[in-house]
Amino acid sequence: xxxxxxxxxxxxxxxxxxxAGKSAEWGTFELSIRRxxxxxxxxxxxxxxxALSYLLELRFTGAEIDYLRSLPQFARVGAGxxxxxxxxxxxxxxxxxxxxTVLYAGEPMMMVRAPLMEAQIxxxxxxxxxxxxxxxxxxxxxxxxKAGGRGVVEFGTRRAHTPxxxxxxxxxxxxxxxxxxxNTLAGFRFGIPVMGTCAHxxxxxxxxxxxxxxxxxxxxxPHTIQLVDTxxxxxxxxxxxxxxxPLWGIRLDSGDFLALSKQARAILDAAGLPDAxxxxxxxxxxxxxxxxxxxxxPIDVFGVGTELATSADAPSMGAIYKxxxxxxxxxxxxxxxxxxxxxAKQLFRFPDHDVLALANESCPPGxxxxxxxxxxxxxxxxxxxxxxxxQADSLPVLHSDALTVLIDQIxxxxx
Numbered sequence: 001x002x003x004x005x006x007x008x009x010x011x012x013x014x015x016x017x018x019x020a021g022k023s024a025e026w027g028t029f030e031l032s033i034r035r036x037x038x039x040x041x042x043x044x045x046x047x048x049x050x051a052l053s054y055l056l057e058l059r060f061t062g063a064e065i066d067y068l069r070s071l072p073q074f075a076r077v078g079a080g081x082x083x084x085x086x087x088x089x090x091x092x093x094x095x096x097x098x099x100x101t102v103l104y105a106g107e108p109m110m111m112v113r114a115p116l117m118e119a120q121i122x123x124x125x126x127x128x129x130x131x132x133x134x135x136x137x138x139x140x141x142x143x144x145x146k147a148g149g150r151g152v153v154e155f156g157t158r159r160a161h162t163p164x165x166x167x168x169x170x171x172x173x174x175x176x177x178x179x180x181x182x183n184t185l186a187g188f189r190f191g192i193p194v195m196g197t198c199a200h201x202x203x204x205x206x207x208x209x210x211x212x213x214x215x216x217x218x219x220x221x222p223h224t225i226q227l228v229d230t231x232x233x234x235x236x237x238x239x240x241x242x243x244x245x246p247l248w249g250i251r252l253d254s255g256d257f258l259a260l261s262k263q264a265r266a267i268l269d270a271a272g273l274p275d276a277x278x279x280x281x282x283x284x285x286x287x288x289x290x291x292x293x294x295x296x297x298p299i300d301v302f303g304v305g306t307e308l309a310t311s312a313d314a315p316s317m318g319a320i321y322k323x324x325x326x327x328x329x330x331x332x333x334x335x336x337x338x339x340x341x342x343x344a345k346q347l348f349r350f351p352d353h354d355v356l357a358l359a360n361e362s363c364p365p366g367x368x369x370x371x372x373x374x375x376x377x378x379x380x381x382x383x384x385x386x387x388x389x390x391q392a393d394s395l396p397v398l399h400s401d402a403l404t405v406l407i408d409q410i411x412x413x414x415x
Contacts, residue, residue: 001053001054001057001058001059001125002059002060002061002064003058003059003060003064003085003088003121004060004064004067004068005124005125006121006122006123006124006125007123007124008071008073010120010121010123010124011068011121012073012074013120014081014116014117014120014121015074015077015081017116017117017120018077018080018081018084018117019077019078019081022116023084023115023116023117024115025115025116025326025327026092026113026114026115026116026119026326026327027113027114027115027116027119027120027323027325027326028111028112028113028119028323028324028325028326028344029111029112029113029119029120029123029321029322029323029324030108030110030111030112030321030322030324030340030344030345031108031109031110031111031112031126031127031130031319031320031321032106032107032108032109032319032320032322033103033104033105033106033107033109033317033318033319033320034105034106034318034319034320034338035105035317035318036104036105036317036318037135037138037311037314037316037317037318038313038314039313039314040138040142040314041104042102042103042104042138043102043103043104043134043135043137043138043317044100044101044102044103044134044137044138044140044141044175044176045097045098045099045100045101045102045103045109045130045134045137046099046100046130046133046134046136046137046171046172046175046176047099047129047130047131047132047133047134047168047172048096048097048098048099048110048130048374048384049099049383050129050133050168051096051110051125051126051129051130052094052096052374052375052380052383054122054125054126054129055090055094055112055122055126055375056090056375056378056380058088058089058090058121058122059088059089060085060086060088062086065082065085065086068082068085069082084117088117088118089118089378090114090118090122090375090378091114091115091118091377091378092112092113092114092115092118092119092375092377092378093112093113093114093373093375093376093377094110094111094112094113094373094374094375095110095111095359095371095372095373095374096109096110096111096371096372096374096384097109097110097347097370097371097372097384098370098372098384098385098386098387099137099175099384099386099387100137100175100386100387101370101387104354106356107347107354107356108345108347108356108371109130109134109319110126110130110371111344111345111359111371112126113325113344116326123321126321127319127320127321129168130319131316131317131319132165132168132169132172133168133169133171133172133175134172134317134319135172135311135314135315135316135317136168136169136172136173136176136308136309136311137172137173137175137176138176138311138314139173139176139286139307139308139311139314140152140154140172140173140174140175140176140177140178140308141176141177142286143176143177143178143284143285143286143289143302143304143307143308144176144177144178145177145286146286146287146289146290146293147289147293147302148293150293150299150300150301150302151179151180151300151301151302152177152178152179152289152301152302152303152304153178153179153180153181153182153195153279153301153302153303153304154169154170154173154174154178154180154181154182154183154304154305154308154309155181155182155281155303155304155305155308155309156169156170156173156304156305156306156307156308156309156310157169157170157181157182157183157309158305159305159306159309159310160309160310161310165309166183166186166309167183167185167186167189168186169308169309170182170183170186170190170192171186171189171190171192173308173309174190174192175386178308179193179301180192180193180194180195181193181194181195182194182195182196182303195225196225197225197226197227197251197279198216198225198226198227199227200227200230200253202216202227203227203230203231204230209230209231209235209236209239210239210242210243213226213239213240213243214243217243217246217247221246222245222246222247222248223248224246224247224248225248225249225250225251225279226240226247226249226250226251227250227251227253228240228250228251228252228264229251229252229253229254229255229260233252233254233255233260233264234260234263234264234267236250237250237263237264237267237268238267241267241268241270241271241273241276242271244271244272244273245273247273247276248276248277249268249276249277249278249279249300249301250264250268250276250277250278250279251278251279251280251281251303252264252278252279252280252281252282252299253280253281253282254282257280257292257297257299258292258295258297261278261280261292261297261298261299262297262298264278264298265278265298277300277301278298278299278300278301279299279300279301279302279303280292280297280299280301280302280303281302281303281304281305283306283307284302284303284304284307285304285307285308285312285313289302289304320340322340324340324341324342324343324344324345325342325343325344330342330343341356343358343359344358344359344360345357345358345359345371346358346359346361346363346369346370346371347369347370347371348363348364348367348368348369348370349367349368349370350364350366350367351366355367359371372384
């Protein structure tokens with residue numbers, strides 16, 4: 001985890017903290033959701049595992065330090081700063097909500113408390129990994145809800161913005177409720193169930209569709225999913241059904257999924273294969289899936305790629321990382337439309353609403369404190385469990401009286 005994987009200004013500010021004698025000062029930074037993504041009423045928090053790994057493994061190599069020395073922005077920085085980077089370790093504390101937690105606008109996802117340099121440098125990476133995976137997990141949750149209990153498999157690596165985004169996107173999609181992924185590396189790294197069929201190239205490489213189906217069945221046995229729409233989806237289904245068991249099912253990748261799935265179901269049932277499943281894939285999103293489910297399409301599993309792996313209708317989120325305390329003194333930003341709330345905070349969840357409170361407030365009866373300690377003094381305390389994503393309804397966000405009083409006091413002092 002290289003310390004250079006950050007924006008330059010995180011490093012120039014760190015040099016400034018060092019030169020100004022502020023290295024021993026502790027800052028509390030809050031990573032929160034300023035505004036929800038487009039078309040979203042909530043988000044599903046994801047990416048914490050990668051965020052914690054980054055903080056625990058963050059280092060600067062000699063070559064990286066030499067590179068910083070060569071930059072004109074660091075020409076006036078003393079040698080002591082580079083020695084500090086050579087020994088750099090994260091020694092602070094982190095509180096965070098478990099992955100899979102439903103969050104709303106204005107709510108914190110993570111609190112980082114550490115010496116200013118140690119808390120400043122991670123800003124870019126933390127925002128990137130938490131925002132990206134949260135977007136994908138949220139999109140997955142929307143799709144899964146529309147699927148109405150039918151399985152959704154993540155198929156999007158080839159459409160993801162980088163191969164690594166495909167791996168992490170697969171992980172986030174499963175946090176959002178997907179039953180598996182086509183990404184083999186994600187399966188290896190994270191223990192996610194992997195699922196695959198074949199490409200049209202497999203079918204086209206044989207002299208007949210029937211031979212292609214038979215050969216695939218010889219290899220995969222009960223895991224065989226025949227791709228039936230290379231030439232004619234109805235004839236393809238008949239040929240797959242004629243081979244009989246072992247067969248998991250068929251996949252439709254184009255055409256009128258409602259009509260084709262009904263015809264395919266009838267063919268499979270008539271062939272004595274009532275347990276053979278039907279998968280549909282191809283430019284699906286929550287809207288199309290919802291329409292198919294409402295219309296009664298006998299589709300058992302949906303494979304979703306592009307729309308899920310890129311969160312296509314909402315590819316960005318207004319997450320922010322703001323300083324809220326220095327050595328216990330509350331700080332806040334007052335810019336128009338970008339004001340921040342001062343003080344370290346806790347988020348209490350009741351069955352029907354949330355309360356955003358100060359970190360030192362006691363948990364009210366009937367509430368759950370969502371921000372949990374995960375790193376203390378630079379050591380991992382707990383890898384929070386991933387919550388099972390369920391039906392998420394919009395909850396009103398309330399602010400505690402103590403926080404409101406504090407905000408009013410600071411505003412009065414500012415005036």
